[in-house]
Amino acid sequence: MAKYENLVPRFLKYVKVNTRSNPNSDTIPSAAHEVPFLKSLMAELEEMGMSEVKYNEKNSYVTALLPSNLDHKVPTIGFITHIDTADFNAEGVNPQIVEDYDGQSVIKLDADGKYVLDPAEFSSLKKYAGHTLITTDGTTLLGADDKSGVAEVMTAMEYLISHPEIKHGDIKVGFGPDEEIGTGADHFDVKDFNADFAYTVDGGPLGELEYETFNAASFKLKIEGKDVHPGSAKDILVSAIQLGIDFQNQLPRDETPETTDGRQGFFQLWIFNGTIDEVNMEYIIRDFDREGLENRKQLVKDIVAKMNKELGQERLALDMHDEYYNMVEVMKDHMDVVKLAEEAMAELDITPDESPVRGGTDGSKLSFMGLPTPNLFAGGENMHGRYEYVSEQVMEQALDVVLKISELNVKQNS
Template identity: 70%
Template sequence: MSNYENLVPRFLRYVQVNTRSDEFSKTIPSSANQTAFLKTLMAELTEIGLAEVKYNDKNGYVTALLPSNLDKAVPTIGFIAHVDTADFNSEGVQPQIHENYDGQSVIALDAAGEYVLDPAEFPNLKNYRGQTLITTDGTTLLGADDKAGIAEIMTAMAYLVAHPQLKHGSIKVGFGPDEEIGTGADHFDVADFAADFAYTVDGGPLGELEYETFNAAAAHIEIKGKNVHTSSAKGVLVNALQLGIDFQNALPQAEVPEQTEGREGFYHLLRFKGDVEHATLDYIIRDFERTGLTARKQKMVAIANQLNQQYPDRVALTLTDQYYNMIDIMKTHMSVVTLAEQAMAALDIEPDETPVRGGTDGSKISFMGLPTPNLFAGGENMHGRYEYVAVETMAKATDVILEIIQRNAKV
């Protein structure tokens, strides 16, 4: 396989549409541009020839069915990707194509050379010698997370429709919103999707196969200060900003993303805003063990209580669980992982099953009753101006999707 005429044009078309999600929005999807893009995907799915193409107003998902062409029953597989991009400039994406990259040169993203992809800083570039890279122009993210996954799923479906001699069971496709703000899968309708198992196509480099993730929670802190004139402030003024600093300083200072790796968890201060009168802090909390996540939340409660003892009723902490480690579900559904492993092996791809220091929509969907590990989509340096993807990896991701489908047809 690996020769998909429309894969790259599809991807380039997708990434030029701004689909950034909005964490402060209360709508589903969180941004109107996601809805508009999802409607264009509906039209494309219909044009390709899929059935039951529909948009769910309640959860923002577009779903479709490729009916089985077998004379026997086999499990129905789902493939899922998200349309939104992260909180970095997504307007006016101008992808740059670099053919036959030599694996060692510095790639200038912008004309002035202010932003570059340097193998000395990004050593994974050395893995792409002789390949075609798609990068940003230095002013935006690229959007391979997860428009590479969308392009790969769409291309695989088009390939199957165009090659009816390839046998397959029923395939469900789902494109959804708001993965980047952690709410996209909250209302996913497992019963309506009607798959026996699924894969998100939302991973990084070649071979990633993820079925163990962080457990995750969010913390929001509201601090009430008391502002008076500094000339008479002693014993009266309460500086909300200082209490915010005290809260942050009471956390384990080495347990942050920039100082942890592997299976180590962390606290990450995302946002600190305010003035003397009022301040807010927003954190994400991550740990591979559920007991570890609980301990981290208890640590934050203890700090808030301690500050409130000193400054009564000044600190309000809200903790919200976001998702859990999908291994708790996948450990009893490892046949889904084995199928992906076998597909990769058949294509001479070495699976990388390193636990992911993050989460996917599959983390939530698995706990809803649909086992959903994550396959590689190809993106590197995601969520910023240094993002890139190799065309060859995107083609191999499409190969893996098709290989999984054909192997399932032989069950």
């Protein structure tokens, strides 16, 4: 029998709802279909007995309070997740259940066996012998990022409400949109949330405890060409496609996501489309060191300036902005929040993995906004695509950590 009977059914219900965010939208939230899901969470929170349940029309966050059952004040903890999924097909999610996985077998996702989870390719599978795995059917992502976190936080609140003998202080929860496109936390109301510190439950495998992220920037490059008939093109035609290739080739070839790991930063071209007449390119830049990020940004600016000078006109137009910064700049002064999570994991015999995140979380922005917010594991593997899966047992352990943090917060402040 499952440890938390509503955890997996809740997760399966959530992932079947398309909440994919839209990177090309300027609205809040970025996709209208995020709103009904958020409001369904609001109704669920009200039904289970949470207080101060509300939907913020300005930022589309749903927040709620589980009031303290103590006779004294302890710090208020927040648990925050996001409901949107990444830029991959999220329509018609059809989860598959693999019970008592042996850690060795190939898992066929689709009926034809075109897409498989093979331990020879995905070595993470080997550590899940004896687990119940939830996978995709090969046609969509799963959405464990971050609906596993949503299900875990919701179920944790339900569990505390149904077990009033468990002592806890005020607990705030928040469920927001658009984390996957990097804009959701921009509008979060820290003052209204009114927590002393928080955790995003948005990490991956068992034990992840993250308080160091990339510094991040992105840029768009619009290139103007000149298209004429190729038969009379000499000394007239200017290929925007070739200029885009020339630009890309001046970036370091060994500083891309597929050639770096650990604390190495990178440039990534993730959109390249257009014609001879016009090309649009979109990049992300990542570096753990703020100075390193600035150096990478400057390199891009220098290449654009150099190419425009050689062309004799402004054919390359650059639009660059910063996205988030390494949260360790803030968290180094709030390591007690990290220590609380470390102690919770230790009591549950979970070894923390505090490796720097080769990415970012809403916690990065929230920390710089005045709410120290490290990131906890939620269980997902191979996130953002058809090979995504999650272990039921690891989801339960993530829920255990949420409950244990709440418990230790009382013990350490009584």
